[in-house]
Amino acid sequence: GQNIDQPTEMTATEGAIVQINCTYQTSGFNGLFWYQQHAGEAPTFLSYNVLDGLEEKGRFSSFLSRSKGYSYLLLKELQMKDSASYLCAVRDPTGANNLFFGTGTRLTVIP
Amino acid sequence: DADVTQTPRNRITKTGKRIMLECSQTKGHDRMYWYRQDPGLGLRLIYYSFDVKDINKGEISDGYSVSRQAQAKFSLSLESAIPNQTALYFCATSGTRAGELFFGEGSRLTVL
Numbered sequence: 001g002q003n004i005d006q007p008t009e010m011t012a013t014e015g016a017i018v019q020i021n022c023t024y025q026t027s028g029f030n031g032l033f034w035y036q037q038h039a040g041e042a043p044t045f046l047s048y049n050v051l052d053g054l055e056e057k058g059r060f061s062s063f064l065s066r067s068k069g070y071s072y073l074l075l076k077e078l079q080m081k082d083s084a085s086y087l088c089a090v091r092d093p094t095g096a097n098n099l100f101f102g103t104g105t106r107l108t109v110i111p
Numbered sequence: 112d113a114d115v116t117q118t119p120r121n122r123i124t125k126t127g128k129r130i131m132l133e134c135s136q137t138k139g140h141d142r143m144y145w146y147r148q149d150p151g152l153g154l155r156l157i158y159y160s161f162d163v164k165d166i167n168k169g170e171i172s173d174g175y176s177v178s179r180q181a182q183a184k185f186s187l188s189l190e191s192a193i194p195n196q197t198a199l200y201f202c203a204t205s206g207t208r209a210g211e212l213f214f215g216e217g218s219r220l221t222v223l
Contacts, residue, residue: 033210042201042214043154087153091210096159096167098144099210103153 002026004102006088011108012078020073020086020105028093034062034073035087037104043087047073075107083109114138117202117215125223130189132218134202142205143185144212145169145177147198154201160185192222 003025012018024032031050035043049055049064049071061074073086085104092098115136124130134143145157156169158177166177174196176188189196199219203212 031210035212042216043212044214045211048208048211089154089210097210098156098159098169099212100156101154103151 002090002092002100004088004090004100006086006102006105008103009106009108011110012075014078014080014109014111016078017074017076018078018107020075020088020107022071022073022088022102024069024071024088024090024102026069026090026093026100029066029090030093030097031091032062032064032071033089033091033099034071035089035101037085037087039084046086078109080109080111083107113216115202115204115213115215117200117218119218120216121219123221123223124192126191126193128192128222130192130220132187132200132202132220134185134187134215136183136202136204136213136215138204138206138213139182140204140206140213141182143179144203144205145175145185145187146201146203147171148201148217149198157187157200189220192220194222196220197222 005023034046037043047062054063059076064071085106087104088102089099118133144159146154148154160179178186202215
């Protein structure tokens with residue numbers, strides 16, 4: 001089975017840096033994804049990690065440690081529009097390659 | 112226009128009614144999915160299809176059925192709706208990188 005844990009809620013200040021953690025326990029591993037979901041909207045793809053290390057994409061970075069079953073999403077220079085839920089998902093290692101999602105972390109950015 | 116379109120966007124129905132949610136896409140993707148999202152439970156996979164002749168059950172398929180009418184169309188049916196099927200339903204597609212999903216805008220279903 002799959003077990004994915006993320007904090008339920010976080011609050012951070014505009015202009016600051018925030019780190020959203022995700023731990024997972026899976027029967028195998030074939031990639032980890034982060035999605036952003038604004039309230040009332042569809043999730044949108046942010047990042048993908050399959051090897052250990054940091055992937056940087058503008059203000060957003062995602063880190064993976066496969067040995068620790070751990071990932072984080074780092075958001076720099078926070079903006080009010082970054083207030084959203086951030087969903088961690090692991091890819092099913094079987095042939096289907098489907099995603100299993102965590103329950104998401106709701107980030108609130110305050111002035 | 113959205114690449115992945117869901118209809119209806121909102122629906123209120125009664126217990127026992129048959130409901131169909133429709134999804135169409137213009138991305139040319141072979142893989143299509145139906146998820147439901149509930150507060151505190153996250154996104155859970157209902158059914159998925161890798162081409163017109165391939166339909167597979169996901170984590171929570173009981174009470175649901177699907178039809179892949181064409182590469183671009185994937186519909187979800189609730190044969191006899193019940194209140195605990197009240198949720199936000201998302202259709203999604205994926206292309207060559209499995210796991211990079213493109214979601215529709217969602218269909219909010221309320222079963223009274």
